[in-house]
Amino acid sequence: MAKIKVGVLGATGNVGQRFIQALDNHPWFEISALAASERSAGKKYGEVADWKLGTEIPESVEDIEVVAIDPKNIDADIVFSALPADLAMTIEPAFAKEGFVVASNAASFRMEEDIPLAIPEVNPDHLDLIDVQKKNRNWDGCIITNPNCSTIVMAVTLKPLLEFGIESINVATMQAISGAGYNGVYAMSIYDNIVPYIGGEEEKIETETLKIFGDFDGAKVKNAPFKVSASCNRVPVIDGHTEAIWATLAKNPKPDAVRDAFLKFDPGLSHLPTEPKHPIIVRDEPDRPQPRLDRDMGKGMSVSVGRIREGIRYVALGHNTVRGAAGASVLNAELLKEKGYL
Structure with missing residues (x-):
């Protein structure tokens, strides 16, 4: 079975690094794009990531060229957002409009009426808000969020x-x-x-x-x-x-x-x-x-x-940065795949 292509937005930051750690050797997902600020774009991830975790940078991402955060730069079906809330407010909808599933760790859209605030073990049925969201906003993609x-x-x-x-x-x-x-x-x-x-x-x-x-x-x-x-x-x-x-x-x-x-x-x-x-x-x-x-x-x-x-x-x-952040978003994405949204 071919793996689903995924991207990470804000890939060089603390939570972005946790996303990469969680996705390394994932049986369903494969990192195809890493996006960060303009100053990192065009350089290899291993050169620009100030890696702070207690493991080595995964070999699978070391030589990936970092791209600027723009939908046209990303070849993926789903993007994991480790963006600050102020940037996520405009960037995440831009990706959703272009057909991406956005699994967000940011607080920007958590309390929006038509956007799921999901924990798979707690409220998996709330993911069905995606259908409401797509209809309301006329998006081909969607945004799902995990809580604080x-x-x-x-x-x-x-x-x-x-x-x-x-x-x-x-x-x-x-x-x-x-x-x-x-x-x-x-x-x-x-x-x-x-x-x-x-x-x-x-x-x-x-x-x-x-x-x-x-x-x-x-x-x-x-x-x-x-x-x-x-x-x-x-x-x-x-x-x-x-x-x-x-x-x-x-x-x-x-x-x-x-x-x-x-x-x-x-x-x-x-x-x-x-x-x-x-x-x-x-x-x-x-x-x-x-x-x-x-x-x-x-x-x-x-x-x-x-x-x-x-x-x-x-x-x-x-x-907090695994169960409470990157791991939570990845688990949400796995449930999305099971429910047919990927």
Whole structure:
């Protein structure tokens, strides 16, 4: 079977590098184009990418010539967007109009009424918004988005709790510095410190969660009825967002019942290449999960939970640039292929 050609927009940045890492030797997808700023265009990727990951640059992309970000430069069926939100606002629709499927990690279109905000394990039916989107916008292609990194980690753990009736969620996040990009947080600002503010982050968690858990009626998504309150903090951890979550549940389950729900969670997506064997891993140790020990579980795609207590209160942890960014977009694309959109 011939592989599907894919491109990466913003290929030299932190998330762009994660996309390349996730797509290297992918059984369904093959990188055919890498796009970045004009100053990188015309040069080999290995020459312009300031590679920051703990692996070598894949040989398959080292000699690919980087092109400027323009639909006419890209030979691919789907493009993965690691663009900043301001650039994505104009660039992503340009690609969708030209017939590309755009799997976006940017925040620009997440809350648009006709654009899916998708997590395959949580709301796969929302991908059918693509048909509504194409009709509304007269596009040959489409845009799909994955949520904010912290939202994804929390939402995966909330899915099994739906059976207990979610009334409200409170969350305090402890977010890794990689979420701000490689140069996003000055060393002297974060060493020996916690910054109790991340611009726009709390609002994203509070609004995106309601759309993700909303009901899709074939035309639009009606937001979930429960409330979400978030407090976000930047902590001196390189990768891995940790979240303390308080869930008010209508059926008032015991911690053992919640633990069992986490353990039994099976979204039926194990045939997708990027889906981990266990989307949720339960840690019974009193001091787990921890970023350094648990962020790479399931090749970075599993969410670990622990400290499940009366209330219901628990701690969740996920790799923010894998589960919460590039890996999430690749998993979305795999589900798109299965549903016939690629």
